[in-house]
Amino acid sequence: MPLTDQEFAELTERAASIRCQIADVTGWSGGAHIGGSLSMTDIITLLYWKYLRIDPARPDWEDRDRFVLSKGHGGVGHAVVLAERGYFDREALRSFNETDSMLGMHLDSNKVPGCDASTGSMGHGLSQAVGMALGARVLKKEWRVFCIIGDGESNEGSIWEAAMSAAHYKLDNLIVFQDRNHLMIDGPTEDVMSLEPLADKWRAFGFETREVNGHDLHALSEAIEFAIDHKGSPVMLLCDTIKGKGVEFMEGKPEWHYGGLNADQIAKAKASIRSED
Ligand SMILES: Cc1ncc(C[n+]2csc(CCOP(=O)(O)OP(=O)(O)O)c2C)c(N)n1
Structure with a gap:
């Protein structure tokens, strides 16, 4: 079902609010991976407010859908989403990345309610997602697994090992989003280690692959519904995104992979975020 006008308006506002809170937490903590958190905000907002079958009051509910942020450095974005979705008090965000805080730069599933996988070492989250998807099959469960990977992250061989096994086992309960913002830590992906032709690679690795604008909520929603209905193989939604999306002075700038913000910059x-809203 296409998004209704009301859903579109609510999700657009939610995504803007998440982006503003990411800016706040980046300021409070002295620094965070803001660029790649802003590029995935529309995807993660749509998942947490429309598609994930979850219950924030019961983070350990066995039958919940799983979400794995394989590009775990986006922890600041994930933390804001989990707080906003009601897994814990927003006040916890004030101590993001402080010593002894529940919230580290990369979220720890043993500490953070709602976090299904500890990630941050690039290239490992997709393997965890594959294991969770296989687990559903073994246990005869209906949960789906949604996983966001980075494009720079896909320089890691382990991403492709996980992809091979997902296709081998025909894991059609696994939906992977690649945040294709074309930038990694220190420059354009195609300069550091070229990935193209990326869609062809995913197809060759056995994924039903769709290319989609990762900031167009209508297009993303349609793609997710296609992916949920698809049977017989895992699905890759290759999402064309902009690093730093929403903040004009960050957009497309590799130097905003990680950074701090003073009050004026916040x-x-x-x-800038509100002007797009
Ligand atoms: C195994 C490993 N090597 C290096 C790093 C350091 N690192 C953190 S983010 C990053 C770049 C990731 O690029 P990308 O996946 O494109 O992230 P995005 O642009 O979406 O933020 C690197 C190399 C890491 N976290 N793990």
Whole structure:
């Protein structure tokens, strides 16, 4: 079902609010991976507010859908989403990445309610997602597994090992989003280690692959529904995104992979986000 006008308006507002909170937490903590958190915000917002079958009051509910942020450095974005979705008090965000905080730079599934996998070492989350998808089959469960990987992260061989096994086992309960923002830690992916032709690679690895604008909520929603209905293989939604999306002075700039924000920059970031809203 296409998004209704009301859903679209609510999700658009939610994504803007998440982006503003990411700017706040980046400021409070002294620094965080803001660029890649902003590029995945529309995807993760749509998942947490429309598609994931979850219950924030019961984070360990066995039959819940699983979400794995394989590009675990986006922890600041994930933490804001989990707080906003009601897994824990927003106040916890104030201590993001402080010593002894529940919230580290990369989220720890043993500490953070709602976090299904500890990630941050690039290239490992997809393997965890494959294991969870296989687990559903073995246990005869209906849960689906949604996983976001980075494009720079896909320089890791382990991504492709996980992809091979997902296709081998025909894991049609696994939906992977690649946040194709074309930038990694220190520059354009195609300069550091070229990935193209990426869609062809995923197809060759046995994934039903769709290319989609990762900031178009209508297109993303349609793609997710296609992926949920698809049978016989895992699905890759190759999402064309912009690193730093929403904050004009960050968009497309590799130097905003990680950074801190002062009060003036936070205000500018929020004004930019709201001007797009
Ligand atoms: C195994 C490993 N090597 C290096 C790093 C350091 N690192 C953190 S983020 C990153 C780049 C990731 O690029 P990408 O997946 O494109 O992230 P995005 O642009 O979406 O933020 C690297 C190399 C890491 N976290 N893990």
